[in-house]
Amino acid sequence: MYVYQDYDRQLLNERVAQFRDQTRRYLDGQLSDDEFLPLRLQNGLYIQRYAPMLRVSVPYGMLNSTQLRTLGHIARTWDKGYAHVSTRQNIQYNWPELENVPDILAELAKVEMHAIQTSGNCIRNVTTDEFAGINAAEVEDPRPWCEIIRQWATFNPEFAYLPRKFKIAVNAVPNEDPALIGVHDIGVQIVHRDGETGFTVLAGGGLGRTPMTGEVIGEFVPWQHLLSYLEAILRVYNKYGNRDNKYKARIKILVKALGAEKFRELTEAEFAELKDGPITLTADEVDRMRGHFSEPAYDGSATDQPAALTEALASSKAFNRWYHTNVHAHRQPGYAAVTLTLKKTGRAPGDITDTEFDAVADLADQYSFGELRTTHQQNIVLGDVRQDQLFALWEALEVLGFATPNLKLLTDIIACPGGDFCSLANAKSIPIAEAIQRHFEDMDYLHDLGPIDLNISGCMNACGHHHIGHIGILGVDKKGREYYQITLGGRGDKTSRIGEKLGPSFEADEVVPVIARLVDLYVEQRQPDELFIDTYERLGIDPFKERAYASHH
Amino acid sequence: MPAIIKDGTIVDDSWQRLTAEQIEQQGLPAEGDLIVPLPVWQAQRDAIAARAGRTAVCLEPGEEPSEIAADLDRLPLVAIDFPAFKDGRGYSYARELRTRYQYTGEVRAVGDVLRDQLFYMHRVGFNAFQIRADRDIEDALNGLKDFSVTYQGDVNDPRPIYRRR
Ligand code: HEM
Ligand code: SF4
Numbered sequence: 001m002y003v004y005q006d007y008d009r010q011l012l013n014e015r016v017a018q019f020r021d022q023t024r025r026y027l028d029g030q031l032s033d034d035e036f037l038p039l040r041l042q043n044g045l046y047i048q049r050y051a052p053m054l055r056v057s058v059p060y061g062m063l064n065s066t067q068l069r070t071l072g073h074i075a076r077t078w079d080k081g082y083a084h085v086s087t088r089q090n091i092q093y094n095w096p097e098l099e100n101v102p103d104i105l106a107e108l109a110k111v112e113m114h115a116i117q118t119s120g121n122c123i124r125n126v127t128t129d130e131f132a133g134i135n136a137a138e139v140e141d142p143r144p145w146c147e148i149i150r151q152w153a154t155f156n157p158e159f160a161y162l163p164r165k166f167k168i169a170v171n172a173v174p175n176e177d178p179a180l181i182g183v184h185d186i187g188v189q190i191v192h193r194d195g196e197t198g199f200t201v202l203a204g205g206g207l208g209r210t211p212m213t214g215e216v217i218g219e220f221v222p223w224q225h226l227l228s229y230l231e232a233i234l235r236v237y238n239k240y241g242n243r244d245n246k247y248k249a250r251i252k253i254l255v256k257a258l259g260a261e262k263f264r265e266l267t268e269a270e271f272a273e274l275k276d277g278p279i280t281l282t283a284d285e286v287d288r289m290r291g292h293f294s295e296p297a298y299d300g301s302a303t304d305q306p307a308a309l310t311e312a313l314a315s316s317k318a319f320n321r322w323y324h325t326n327v328h329a330h331r332q333p334g335y336a337a338v339t340l341t342l343k344k345t346g347r348a349p350g351d352i353t354d355t356e357f358d359a360v361a362d363l364a365d366q367y368s369f370g371e372l373r374t375t376h377q378q379n380i381v382l383g384d385v386r387q388d389q390l391f392a393l394w395e396a397l398e399v400l401g402f403a404t405p406n407l408k409l410l411t412d413i414i415a416c417p418g419g420d421f422c423s424l425a426n427a428k429s430i431p432i433a434e435a436i437q438r439h440f441e442d443m444d445y446l447h448d449l450g451p452i453d454l455n456i457s458g459c460m461n462a463c464g465h466h467h468i469g470h471i472g473i474l475g476v477d478k479k480g481r482e483y484y485q486i487t488l489g490g491r492g493d494k495t496s497r498i499g500e501k502l503g504p505s506f507e508a509d510e511v512v513p514v515i516a517r518l519v520d521l522y523v524e525q526r527q528p529d530e531l532f533i534d535t536y537e538r539l540g541i542d543p544f545k546e547r548a549y550a551s552h553h
Numbered sequence: 554m555p556a557i558i559k560d561g562t563i564v565d566d567s568w569q570r571l572t573a574e575q576i577e578q579q580g581l582p583a584e585g586d587l588i589v590p591l592p593v594w595q596a597q598r599d600a601i602a603a604r605a606g607r608t609a610v611c612l613e614p615g616e617e618p619s620e621i622a623a624d625l626d627r628l629p630l631v632a633i634d635f636p637a638f639k640d641g642r643g644y645s646y647a648r649e650l651r652t653r654y655q656y657t658g659e660v661r662a663v664g665d666v667l668r669d670q671l672f673y674m675h676r677v678g679f680n681a682f683q684i685r686a687d688r689d690i691e692d693a694l695n696g697l698k699d700f701s702v703t704y705q706g707d708v709n710d711p712r713p714i715y716r717r718r
Pocket of ligand 2: 416417418419422423424425426457458459460461462463464
């Protein structure tokens with residue numbers, strides 16, 4: 001993990017002091033609401049339905065156990081005893097008091113955490129694959145590049161007042177998109193060509209209103225020029241992005257309006273000027289960053305499929321099932337990555353309590369070198385677990401309720417907070433997620449259905465990523481009443497793809513029956529081993545449409 | 554005389570900024586230091602330059618430095634207007650003036666200019682700030698000192714932190 005240097009620490013402390021003063025001036029009436037707004041947003045602070053919401057940055061999803069304990073402590077001391085893992089891998093608190101936020105930030109700073117640029121019209125938290133560094137399929141560990149980008153983006157003076165929010169994701173796995181780079185403002189794909197590291201750079205993807213996937217702008221940007229290239233794109237966006245209409249302000253609208261060709265030309269012109277300048281990366285710096293992400297002290301004698309694991313798999317059906325859903329291959333022999341599902345029925349997807357933070361921190365210390373990762377599916381990963389300890393870990397997770405063996409299945413729902421917390425919502429999300437979880441509670445059936453991504457957003461801002469769910473549910477408002485629109489065929493698995501609208505929206509109590517009918521159709525029509533999404537792609541939307549509205553008028 | 558922040562201190566300001574409408578109604582002042590809008594400058598460049606007194610051009614968002622690139626050696630000051638502090642185009646313009654055009658004159662932020670933006674503005678090349686009239690200029694001065702460390706290079710020191718260590 002990246003370990004702070006003195007200057008990183010100093011920067012954070014100065015930030016806390018700055019925000020403390022800004023908050024004081026706001027409370028004293030020296031700053032207007034309007035003036036305080038971008039300042040607090042650049043510190044992750046929204047004013048929400050019931051209280052401010054504070055979004056804490058988790059750079060590329062990496063956390064250590066000390067940080068986790070602090071997150072628990074904050075939940076206990078200044079919130080209502082819980083927090084929430086977001087689809088951008090951050091941690092959100094729903095109930096802090098504005099007056100306490102400077103103290104919360106000071107507490108975070110002690111463990112090298114912050115809320116810098118987690119919202120507002122600036123460069124947001126950089127995200128990547130939750131299996132970064134342990135995925136055997138990746139060309140190299142993307143995290144050093146994420147940290148390089150994080151530092152460049154942090155308080156970058158030219159890009160603090162962009163037309164709109166800006167999100168960058170990095171992926172190192174070929175032909176797959178675990179980091180969802182296709183739906184980010186900039187997506188960075190790490191590629192190796194003739195033994196050299198470089199990047200294919202996409203721009204103009206995004207969800208929300210007018211969802212779209214990004215266009216390739218830079219085919220192969222050599223590693224030295226990563227930051228110059230990003231800076232060139234940002235400068236083009238800062239100068240030409242639409243500022244008249246906030247709904248047309250994202251870079252995707254600019255790329256679409258200009259066309260990828262013209263956008264590339266403008267970027268190249270800026271890049272020509274920056275290239276080989278002082279912003280050029282040095283081998284020393286990249287090596288230094290790589291040094292921060294060196295392997296933990298793996299036991300080199302550990303082997304795959306040890307006897308302890310084989311025996312446990314044979315003796316416990318429940319463990320066996322969990323192993324086959326929630327445990328992932330690891331590039332280090334004898335190790336595995338484990339996903340803790342925060343998707344127990346009756347609990348808002350992604351929620352975690354103060355005592356659970358502590359308990360998970362202990363497990364990370366005991367089983368995974370004290371490190372963990374958050375995922376955009378709102379789960380938590382212990383990245384480096386010895387295979388012969390999986391059974392013991394599973395037993396501990398069972399007690400905590402984090403061993404629900406539903407990862408990637410229909411009840412592993414991604415959902416934004418929706419109308420229960422968010423003042424922008426058109427409809428509730430959490431009760432819909434719960435109703436679906438209750439209906440599909442039979443684990444045998446769920447496993448038989450196989451992987452199905454179901455994502456719910458309470459409004460078109462798409463915080464719940466509904467566009468990229470195989471099944472997406474979007475809260476809409478019709479004459480002051482809550483309705484739900486369904487999309488099908490979105491993908492956030494292999495490659496990012498935007499789903500298609502099924503048709504007119506449904507009332508809340510129709511959602512479960514409609515999902516059940518869609519699933520029934522799939523079961524009737526699937527070919528052996530065919531996934532829901534593949535059946536959908538083979539049949540097209542029409543039969544699903546017909547079935548969904550079959551008893552509807 | 555009104556005060557501005559320039560090169561880190563509060564100084565009296567001799568410049569007068571006029572809008573296109575004011576110039577149309579009152580004509581060009583015969584003397585004195587004058588900041589004019591870009592369209593006025595483009596339309597009456599020579600008449601303006603012939604006056605007694607210095608001339609500067611003010612860029613609005615959407616008016617890029619390239620429009621005055623050829624004139625920069627006769628402009629002792631370029632003002633960049635922030636009609637709303639949230640419009641960040643001026644940051645890129647200032648940076649371009651300094652790095653692309655190597656402009657060494659005064660680059661002044663005018664309009665909705667507030668304490669909490671000053672640190673960023675200074676880093677992209679502004680060396681003068683006309684603080685919004687209803688704000689305490691002494692207080693705003695503190696904004697220049699918000700941070701003592703930075704990750705990126707900037708106009709004042711182009712080296713990013715990995716070249717400074
Ligand atoms: C509760 C307060 C929240 C507010 C006020 C809020 C506001 C917004 C807005 C306005 C957008 C649309 C931006 C645009 O398209 O230009 C958006 C998008 C988004 N937000 Fe939130 N959000 C909130 C909570 C969350 C939560 C809880 C999550 C994660 C679970 C989240 C993650 C996202 C994501 C992933 C997007 C999609 C952006 C994209 O790719 O285009 N937000 N949010
Ligand atoms: S999708 Fe809408 S309702 Fe849900 S969190 Fe985002 S802004 Fe709020």
